[in-house]
Amino acid sequence: MDVISGYLFLSAMLFTIGALGVLIRKNTIVMFMCVELMLNAANLSLVVLSNAWGTNDGHVYVFFVMAVAAAEASVGLAIIITLFRNFYSIRSGDAYLLQG
Amino acid sequence: MTAVMIVFGILTLASACGVVCSRQPVHSALSLVATLFLVAVHFALLGAHFVAAVQVLVYAGAIMVLVVFVIMLLGLDANVPEGVAGWGSSFGALLTGVAAVVFGYVAISGRSFFALKEGAEFWAVDGTTAGIGANLYSNHIFAFEVTSLLILAGIVGAVFLGIEKKRPLKAGRGLKSMQAAQKEEALR
Amino acid sequence: MAAEILIVVLKAAIVLGALLHLAALTIWVERKGSALIQDRIGANRAAIFGFDLAGIFNTLVADPVKALFKEDWVPKGTSQFLHSMGPFLAAFPVLVSFAVVPFGPPIISGGKEIPLQLATLDVGILYMFAMGSLAVYGVVLAGWVSNNKFSLFGSLRASAQMISYEITMGISIVGLIAIYGSLALDEIVLQQGKVFRVLGLPIPAWGIFLNPIAFLVFFTSMMAETKRAPFDLPESESEIVAGYFTEYSGMKFLVYWLGEFAEVVVASTLVTLLFFGGWQLPYFDIRSIPTNLWGYLPGFLGFLETWNFQWAPLVGAMIFGAKVSFFCVLQVIIRWTLPRFRYDQLMNLCWKIMLPVSMLNLVATVALLLGGFFSLE
Numbered sequence A: 001m002d003v004i005s006g007y008l009f010l011s012a013m014l015f016t017i018g019a020l021g022v023l024i025r026k027n028t029i030v031m032f033m034c035v036e037l038m039l040n041a042a043n044l045s046l047v048v049l050s051n052a053w054g055t056n057d058g059h060v061y062v063f064f065v066m067a068v069a070a071a072e073a074s075v076g077l078a079i080i081i082t083l084f085r086n087f088y089s090i091r092s093g094d095a096y097l098l099q100g
Numbered sequence B: 001m002t003a004v005m006i007v008f009g010i011l012t013l014a015s016a017c018g019v020v021c022s023r024q025p026v027h028s029a030l031s032l033v034a035t036l037f038l039v040a041v042h043f044a045l046l047g048a049h050f051v052a053a054v055q056v057l058v059y060a061g062a063i064m065v066l067v068v069f070v071i072m073l074l075g076l077d078a079n080v081p082e083g084v085a086g087w088g089s090s091f092g093a094l095l096t097g098v099a100a101v102v103f104g105y106v107a108i109s110g111r112s113f114f115a116l117k118e119g120a121e122f123w124a125v126d127g128t129t130a131g132i133g134a135n136l137y138s139n140h141i142f143a144f145e146v147t148s149l150l151i152l153a154g155i156v157g158a159v160f161l162g163i164e165k166k167r168p169l170k171a172g173r174g175l176k177s178m179q180a181a182q183k184e185e186a187l188r
Numbered sequence C: 001m002a003a004e005i006l007i008v009v010l011k012a013a014i015v016l017g018a019l020l021h022l023a024a025l026t027i028w029v030e031r032k033g034s035a036l037i038q039d040r041i042g043a044n045r046a047a048i049f050g051f052d053l054a055g056i057f058n059t060l061v062a063d064p065v066k067a068l069f070k071e072d073w074v075p076k077g078t079s080q081f082l083h084s085m086g087p088f089l090a091a092f093p094v095l096v097s098f099a100v101v102p103f104g105p106p107i108i109s110g111g112k113e114i115p116l117q118l119a120t121l122d123v124g125i126l127y128m129f130a131m132g133s134l135a136v137y138g139v140v141l142a143g144w145v146s147n148n149k150f151s152l153f154g155s156l157r158a159s160a161q162m163i164s165y166e167i168t169m170g171i172s173i174v175g176l177i178a179i180y181g182s183l184a185l186d187e188i189v190l191q192q193g194k195v196f197r198v199l200g201l202p203i204p205a206w207g208i209f210l211n212p213i214a215f216l217v218f219f220t221s222m223m224a225e226t227k228r229a230p231f232d233l234p235e236s237e238s239e240i241v242a243g244y245f246t247e248y249s250g251m252k253f254l255v256y257w258l259g260e261f262a263e264v265v266v267a268s269t270l271v272t273l274l275f276f277g278g279w280q281l282p283y284f285d286i287r288s289i290p291t292n293l294w295g296y297l298p299g300f301l302g303f304l305e306t307w308n309f310q311w312a313p314l315v316g317a318m319i320f321g322a323k324v325s326f327f328c329v330l331q332v333i334i335r336w337t338l339p340r341f342r343y344d345q346l347m348n349l350c351w352k353i354m355l356p357v358s359m360l361n362l363v364a365t366v367a368l369l370l371g372g373f374f375s376l377e
Helices: A004-025 A028-053 A058-086 B001-020 B025-044 B049-075 B087-113 B130-138 B141-162 B173-187 C002-037 C051-066 C080-100 C126-135 C137-146 C149-172 C173-182 C187-190 C210-225 C248-275 C299-304 C311-337 C343-369
Strands: C107-109 C112-114 C195-198 C201-204
Touching: A004 A028, A004 B025, A004 B087, A004 C051, A028 B049, A028 C201, A058 B049, A058 B130, A058 B141, B001 B025, B001 C311, B025 B049, B025 C112, B025 C137, B049 B130, B049 C107, B049 C126, B049 C149, B130 C343, C002 C051, C002 C080, C002 C248, C002 C311, C051 C107, C051 C173, C080 C137, C080 C248, C126 C137, C126 C149, C126 C187, C126 C248, C137 C149, C137 C210, C137 C248, C149 C173, C173 C343, C187 C248, C210 C248, C210 C343, C248 C311, C311 C343
Parallel strands: none
Antiparallel strands: C107 C112, C195 C201
C-alpha cells in the first residue's frame, strides 16, 4: 500500500470511528469529541490529497477547518454547560422538553 | 509507506477507539488528545510542518483543554449510565459498519481512479509557514476575513449562552437521577 | 552517517543536560536565595565532611535522595496508572520544548556547518508554544486523579490561568515576528545581530529595544504560565493546601517540582531568544573572533602559535547561558518579592489590561513597520 492509499484508508477509518461514536454514545460531551475526530479525519485526507495534487491549498483548508473547530468548541461547550444547568444532565435523551 | 507511518497509524486508530469506548469522559478526552497529537505526527511526516504545529497548538493545547476544563467544572467525570442499546444504536453501528467498508474501498481504489501520484512532487509541497502564508493571504484572503467573522460570532454566542439565567428549568430527568444519587450517597 | 548520529546524540545530551542542570541550580538559587531575601540561614543541614557548599548538598543531593526513599502513596478510588502519568505529562513537554533552541553560532567543520541547535525547525517558536500548551495536561490530570477537592480546585485554577495567559503571550510577540520575518528561532537570533536607527543612532535590533511593551507583557505572561508567585494561585497553600499536587509524594512530587523549574528555565530561554539577542552581543559579531588568537596573546604563550580553536560557538554558548541564568535568578527574586494576586485580579490583569495592551501594541508595531521605522541593517 502506498502513502496516498494508506493515509486515505486511515482517514476513512478515523471518520467511521468518529461517526460510530456520534451515533451510539449518549453523552453529549463524548459526542462532541467524536465530531472533532471526524473533522480531524477530514483534515488528514485534505493534507494527503493536497500533496497528491502538488499544491499547498489543502494545508490552508486545514487551517480554516481548525478555525471552524475552535468556534464550534466555544459554542458547543457553552451549549453543553447550558444543557447541564437546565437539566442537570448531559445525556442527549434527557433534553426532552420539546417533545411536548 | 514506511514502518513509522504504519506504527503511528495503528496507534492513531487504537487511541481513536479509546475515545468511543471509554466509559469515563475524562478517559475519552485524554484518548482524543493522544489521537490529535498522533495526527499532528502524521502531518509532520507528510511535510505539513506548519499544520502540524498549529494542530498541537490549537486542538491539543486549546480546544481539548477547554473540553477537559468543562468536564471537571461540571463534575461530569462520573460514569454516566448510557442505558440499554436500543434499536437506534444497533442501526447506527450497522450503518457505520457499511460506511467503513464503502469508505475503505473508495480510499484504496480512489488513487487509481483519480490518477493521483506519489512522486517527487508529493514530497516537495511547500508546507512551511512562508509557503502557507503566501497562499493564505493571496488566494484565500476573502475566506480568511470571513473566518474572523465566524470566530467573532462564536465568541458572541458563547458569551450569550454563558450568562447565567436566574431560574433554571429544574424539570429534567437528570435532576431526579441526581437527587436519587445524592440520597443514595447520604445513605451510604 | 555514524558521525551525524553521534553529533545529534551529543547535541541532545548537551541540551538536556544543560536544561536539567540549570533547573536544578535554579532550585538551589531559590532555596538559598529565598533564605537571603528573608534574612534566614536557609538550607544548610546536609554537609559532607563539614562542607555544605552553600546548601548545594542539601538541595541537590540530600533532598532528592530523601524523596527517593519516601513512600509512594496513591489515593484510594483512582487509577494508579493515571496517577503515575501525571508528573511525566507535566515534565515531558517542557523538556522536549528545548529541542529547537539555538544556543550558539554554528561550528564549521570540514566546510560544513553544524548548527548548535538540536532540530532546525521552520516553525520553531510555534513548536515551543505548542509544547508549552501541552504542559497543562499534567496539572489537570493531577487534580482529577487525586480524588481530592483541593487538588481539583487547584487544577481548575491552573487550566483557566494557563489558557488565559497563553493568549496574551501569543499576541504580544506577533509584532516582533513580523519585524524579524520568521518563526524559526535561529533566524530570529541572527536578525538580532543587526541594528536599526533612531535619529541616526544605531541601536541593536534586540526585541527589548524594538518592542519594550511586548517584553513586559510577554515576561508577565511567562511568569503566569510557570504558575509561580505572584501568580501561584493553583498552589496557594493558605487556601487549597498545596493545589494540584497535594496528593503527590516522594519522587512524583519532585518530578512536578523539577518540571516547574524546567519551565522557569524555558521561560528565561524564550525571553533571551526573543528579546535579548540569544547568543549575540550588541555591536560585536562574535562570529568574527579569529580561530587563532596568536596575534593577541602575550609572548610567553608562543607555543600556542599553531593552535586553532573555534572560539565563536563556545563564547556564544557562554553568553547565552549567562543571559538565561540571569533571567532565572530574576524570576526567583520576583517570586520572593511580590505578594500573591487574588484570583479576580489575576483574570482582570489578563483580560482587561494585558490583552488590550498587547493588541494595541501589535497594531502600533505593524504601523511602524509599514512606515519603515524598523528597517534592520
